[in-house]
Amino acid sequence: MTATRNRLLWIALAIAGLSFWFWIGYPFANHNESYAWIAQFERMDLHDALTRHLIGVANWRPLGTGWAWILWHGAHGSLAGVELLNYLLAAAAWAWLAWRMMSCRLFAIAAFLVGGALFSGYVYLFHLHGIFYSPLLVFLAILLGARTARGTGGLVTGFAMAATTALFHPFALPLFAAFVGGLWLERRVPLWAAALTIVVCGGLSLLLLAGGRPVPMGPETWSGLSFSYRMVEIHPAVTAVVMLLIAATVATTRLGIAARWLAGIVLVLLAGMLGATGGSALPVWILACLIKLAREGRWSWVAMLALAAIFPIAYPTGSPTYTVPALFIATATFGFHSEAWRVRLARIPAFAPALVLALVVAVVCAIRAGADVPLVSRLADPLLAERERTFQMEAALRWVLQSPYRSHPLALYREARSPNEAQNAVERRHRPPTQQAHLGPYLREKRGEPTGSDSLFISFGSEAVPAGTLLLALPGRYAGEARVYGRPAPTIP
DSSP states (O other): OHHHHHHHHHHHHHHHHHHHHHHHHOOOOOOTTHHHHHHHHTTOOHHHHHHSOOTTOSSOOHHHHHHHHHHHHHTTTOSHHHHHHHHHHHHHHHHHHHHHOSSHHHHHHHHHHHHHHSGGGGGGGGSGGGGGHHHHHHHHHHHHTOOOOSSSTTHHHHHHHHHHHTTTOTTHHHHHHHHHHHHHHTTSSOHHHHHHHHHHHHHHHHHHHTTSOOOOOSHHHHHHHHHHHHTTOOSHHHHHHHHHHHHHHHHTSSOOHHHHHHHHHHHHHHHHHHHHTTOOSHHHHHHHHHHHHHHHTOHHHHHHHHHHHTGGGTSTTOOGGGGHHHHHHHHHHHTTTOHHHHHHHTTSOTTHHHHHHHHHHHHHHHHHTTOOOTTHHHHHHHHHHHHHHHHHHHHHHHHHHTSTTTTSOEEESSOOOOTTTSSOSSOOTTOOSSOHHHHHHHHHHHHOSOOOSSEEEEEOTTOOOTTOEEEEEEOOSSSOOEEEEEEOOOOOO
16 A cells, blocks of 8 residues: 555656646636637537537547537636646646656656656646647557557557547547557567558548648747747746756667766757757657667667657647657656666665655645745746736626727737747747637637627736827736727728
8 A cells, every 4th residue: 555655646746836826717708719619609509519620720629629618618608627728638648657767766856857847838727729649649658558469469458549639630640540550560469450550540540631731841830849848948048947858768778888878968069059059859869768768679669769859840830839749758768668767766765756846836836825935936927927818808898899999990909829830939038828810710600790890909017009099008917908999990082
């Protein structure tokens, strides 16, 4: 019983970094595509949610949109239930993998660092449309935690899980195909089984993607890949954590002492140069993980990690969320076959993770209560500001729709461009929590087409609208004021 309790404490530590930021920010109000979604949900029944292709969704994902519809209507228009489910599934994925890892303590420490330092990829937890991603992580955790024997046993079950998860997100099928292809290289499945699985998964993937958003091929594709990683690594302190992970990963790789030192120095210096020049060190960590897995002959993980690392190419907006599967696999790689470290970490007192967990809970409670916690509060302010802007946006829209200005055209003073298009995607002081393309359907659903002549603008971060008349100011502790301005229509002589 004591051993099980201690293991559970380390598992709790594995999800503590992720949980820290979630519980500080939970709940968010509508964000990004949420406005377009609820405009459609107002008129949809469950059958529509399962069969229709929603605005803002790259392709058909019936289980994702179906569950979002059920939870949104069940909560009478609140996003809290969807956000909570997103978190619980993501936490369950981390917890399951920690339970299955031989080096539970090593994995828990790595997961704590990754969840705490690289949390921006998990911004989907606060989105209505984030329902797509946590089920994918659960499936990935099952693959990574599987004790795969030789032969074809388990392939049918794995394929069934992949096909089901693909109805949340189509990435599940190519991930399973890569996993099985790697198993063939490991001589765990026969060639015919691997080939059949890859062909069927590829065919189903094309079927799910048919009629969806095409993948652009050009400079924006590669810049989108780069920006996705850059948006996870948003602070020099995060780069420092990534460099630490690189060094530790190389130290757990089966190489000679001289080779480990050489690889560690080269990769850490490369990561530092990329971080100092505005790039991201995360691809270097992924490279270190690929080297480690190749040395172990774990080709199933190599194939999945290599594929997941380029997922941002499929939707090159620069969203950090697309990097999460790769970072999840990389964290598992860190704890893979690290016997020497496992012996060293066994000396850590059993109460150590409990102390860290108590500290995490205390800090979360303090910040939620409005206390100023040295250093941590400053790091939490951007998340709290983003959360505050989402509620300011909803309050401003409620005021407009109940005011005499209801019929006037309403626009965001600044557009919330994707990270790949924005000049400075990290600076979000004046950035609205949604885009005009998503706000438009919401407004049409609530009031129809505008008929007024004067224009309204919503600004954030206390930003003034030139030549506008201030109609409403909503105070904010973290994000500054959100304002509604009116601007008369130009007079035609």
